[in-house]
Amino acid sequence: MFSHPFIKFLGRFYRGNTAAILGSVIIATVIFMSACASVIADNEPNKRVARGHQPPSAELLLGSTRSGKDVFSQVLHGGQISLLVAFSASAITTLIAVAVGISAGYFGGRIDEFLMSLTNVVLVFPQLPLLIILAAFLGQVGPLVIALIIGLSSWAWGARVIRSQTMAIRNKEFILAAEVMGESKWRIIFVEILPNLISIVVGGAMGTCIYALMAEAGLEFLGLGDPTIVTWGTMLFWAQSNSAFVVGAWWDMVVPGAAIAIFGGGLALLNMSIDQISNPKLKTGGYIKTWRRMKVEVEAKRAAL
Amino acid sequence: MVSSNQLMANVADITNEQMGTLEVENLVVDFALDSALFKRQYMRAVNSVSLTIKAGEALAIVGESGSGKSTCARALTRLYKPTDGVLRLNGQDINCPENQISQAHLAKQIQMIFQDPFGSLNPVHTIRHHLYRPIRIHLPRLEGNEIEDYMLATLERVGLSPAKQTADKFPHELSGGQRQRVAIARALTTGAKFILADEPISMLDVSIRLGILNLMTDMKDEGIGFLYITHDIATARYFAERTGVMYVGHMVEWGESDSVTQTPHHPYTQLLISAVPEVGRKRENSISKDHSKSQIPLWKPESKGCPFAGRCPKVSNVCHERMPDVTQVAEDHFVRCFALYK
Ligand SMILES: Nc1ncnc2c1ncn2[C@@H]1O[C@H](COP(=O)(O)OP(=O)(O)OP(=O)(O)O)[C@@H](O)[C@H]1O
Numbered sequence: 001m002f003s004h005p006f007i008k009f010l011g012r013f014y015r016g017n018t019a020a021i022l023g024s025v026i027i028a029t030v031i032f033m034s035a036c037a038s039v040i041a042d043n044e045p046n047k048r049v050a051r052g053h054q055p056p057s058a059e060l061l062l063g064s065t066r067s068g069k070d071v072f073s074q075v076l077h078g079g080q081i082s083l084l085v086a087f088s089a090s091a092i093t094t095l096i097a098v099a100v101g102i103s104a105g106y107f108g109g110r111i112d113e114f115l116m117s118l119t120n121v122v123l124v125f126p127q128l129p130l131l132i133i134l135a136a137f138l139g140q141v142g143p144l145v146i147a148l149i150i151g152l153s154s155w156a157w158g159a160r161v162i163r164s165q166t167m168a169i170r171n172k173e174f175i176l177a178a179e180v181m182g183e184s185k186w187r188i189i190f191v192e193i194l195p196n197l198i199s200i201v202v203g204g205a206m207g208t209c210i211y212a213l214m215a216e217a218g219l220e221f222l223g224l225g226d227p228t229i230v231t232w233g234t235m236l237f238w239a240q241s242n243s244a245f246v247v248g249a250w251w252d253m254v255v256p257g258a259a260i261a262i263f264g265g266g267l268a269l270l271n272m273s274i275d276q277i278s279n280p281k282l283k284t285g286g287y288i289k290t291w292r293r294m295k296v297e298v299e300a301k302r303a304a305l
Numbered sequence: 306m307v308s309s310n311q312l313m314a315n316v317a318d319i320t321n322e323q324m325g326t327l328e329v330e331n332l333v334v335d336f337a338l339d340s341a342l343f344k345r346q347y348m349r350a351v352n353s354v355s356l357t358i359k360a361g362e363a364l365a366i367v368g369e370s371g372s373g374k375s376t377c378a379r380a381l382t383r384l385y386k387p388t389d390g391v392l393r394l395n396g397q398d399i400n401c402p403e404n405q406i407s408q409a410h411l412a413k414q415i416q417m418i419f420q421d422p423f424g425s426l427n428p429v430h431t432i433r434h435h436l437y438r439p440i441r442i443h444l445p446r447l448e449g450n451e452i453e454d455y456m457l458a459t460l461e462r463v464g465l466s467p468a469k470q471t472a473d474k475f476p477h478e479l480s481g482g483q484r485q486r487v488a489i490a491r492a493l494t495t496g497a498k499f500i501l502a503d504e505p506i507s508m509l510d511v512s513i514r515l516g517i518l519n520l521m522t523d524m525k526d527e528g529i530g531f532l533y534i535t536h537d538i539a540t541a542r543y544f545a546e547r548t549g550v551m552y553v554g555h556m557v558e559w560g561e562s563d564s565v566t567q568t569p570h571h572p573y574t575q576l577l578i579s580a581v582p583e584v585g586r587k588r589e590n591s592i593s594k595d596h597s598k599s600q601i602p603l604w605k606p607e608s609k610g611c612p613f614a615g616r617c618p619k620v621s622n623v624c625h626e627r628m629p630d631v632t633q634v635a636e637d638h639f640v641r642c643f644a645l646y647k
């Protein structure tokens with residue numbers, strides 16, 4: 001019963017939407033390749049398999065690092081951790097943003113005042129410096145802690161957006177009708193309000209995902225992560241500290257950089273398409289198509305005369 | 306939930322006369338104005354309004370925008386908390402904690418229909434969902450097929466057939482009139498005895514208004530009591546046995562619909578009726594054009610006098626000092642106006 005309109009919706013979403021299709025394909029490919037890393041790559045990511053800084057070749061598709069490890073295998077295995085951090089940070093952020101935003105917007109009054117002052121405190125903290133200080137303070141931190149730090153520090157903006165949307169929906173008559181009907185508060189929040197927010201929630205989650213991917217790579221690149229764990233960020237860190245560019249081993253640096261850029265780009269493409277649904281001001285595609293069709297019709301009429 | 310013993314105990318000391326009524330006695334509703342920085346300012350949206358809705362009858366409330374019509378209805382469904390006054394369902398005070406009237410119990414008896422047929426159904430849910438929930442909440446004994454049958458029967462009853470196809474649709478796939486019928490069906494599924502209809506037809510196309518009014522008339526004949534809120538005196542007279550006229554939170558004239566609309570005594574009612582457009586003339590929703598709207602006062606708890614004094618052609622000094630008492634001008638026709646004493 002549920003899947004039927006959902007599939008119809010997906011069909012409408014993807015039809016003629018090149019950006020969304022491209023974005024989804026990129027995301028799916030990167031996730032798939034990372035997930036199947038040990039099947040696709042022959043070598044262990046942390047095993048010395050060649051001499052240092054070998055250029056890409058038939059055996060070593062993307063060359064080797066300075067310590068002779070397989071870059072191809074590293075980028076696939078590193079993706080597992082990097083993506084996991086990005087997704088879990090985004091999940092934490094989204095959960096908190098939704099919980100705080102909807103509660104503040106729906107209950108209003110005291111609860112709203114309290115939650116919003118909390119949100120504002122989190123919001124005014126400069127995020128990146130905070131991340132750096134926290135990470136530096138905790139010493140070299142593992143991916144889990146990085147995901148937690150990012151997740152717990154970046155929900156404030158999303159919470160504000162969701163709060164204002166909730167307040168707009170809260171006074172719609174269908175919510176009043178549900179209240180008059182005697183629906184419980186929690187059902188009203190989860191069944192009546194939340195589905196109406198799904199596009200901004202999903203859009204926000206993807207935006208945070210991009211941000212978390214970058215933030216994680218940034219922290220690790222600065223040497224604040226645990227360098228013994230292979231991720232895209234630590235790959236960049238090692239390449240930089242071994243002066244990969246200076247000695248001409250560009251692949252050591254470019255490969256993890258490109259991985260981040262490609263995945264981030266895929267997310268951005270999909271996010272853009274979702275934005276177009278949730279933000280009616282950006283919904284131009286349909287109008288242009290209608291206009292073209294009308295133009296064709298008018299010209300056909302003119303030709304007939 | 307109320308235990309049946311308690312319910313019986315309460316029912317025992319309620320007179321027969323009060324069964325099948327929804328009463329409002331001296332209702333006052335204040336809203337905080339947020340402009341005040343230091344001292345909280347209040348506006349009085351409803352001031353000492355009393356009314357009674359009987360099962361199988363309709364009471365119309367007419368009045369301009371902002372006269373507190375919706376606020377009355379919303380106080381009756383607990384969406385707004387009354388500042389003062391008593392609301393009684395079958396003689397029981399609905400806000401009295403001792404009566405323990407739960408929201409669910411109240412909802413089973415009193416339902417609302419809203420003005421905007423596009424805003425009153427959740428765009429992400431099917432029509433089935435909108436009817437399924439009230440059944441789940443209020444008729445927990447029904448199961449599986451019974452729910453489906455009851456739901457489809459209700460859709461048929463409000464004139465939405467084929468019911469099965471309608472149930473699977475989303476609100477945006479229906480017309481305004483059909484949506485309003487769904488809203489009525491939703492109110493009916495709970496088995497509500499009273500329906501508060503807040504301008505149910507004002508946003509509908511003129512051609513389908515009569516259909517909805519006739520549907521409501523049928524329901525009224527089946528014993529449901531209506532509060533019919535409208536700007537339109539003509540439909541009030543058509544649909545409702547009794548009519549009340551509100552101005553800035555005050556009930557200024559009320560009584561049997563024919564009497565109130567044929568022989569209006571209050572200058573405000575007379576103004577409203579003179580503004581009803583004749584056939585062929587362009588229709589306006591309110592009478593704002595002739596008299597400047599700026600004269601409509603913002604009523605505060607400390608305001609005194611008759612709210613209409615600033616606009617009234619028959620105004621005298623006393624009108625600015627206190628609200629006139631009730632005068633009975635016919636068997637079922639009451640007015641609050643000093644001009645009647647002269
Ligand atoms: N939730 C609220 N908070 C603050 N003020 C309110 C609220 N609801 C209504 N009011 C105010 O109370 C007054 C009466 O409003 P109400 O909606 O009851 O009028 P109405 O007679 O239903 O008007 P309309 O015909 O436009 O629906 C208005 O001045 C309005 O601004």
Ligand SMILES: [Mg+2]
Nearest residue numbers: 374375376503
């Ligand atoms: Mg209203």
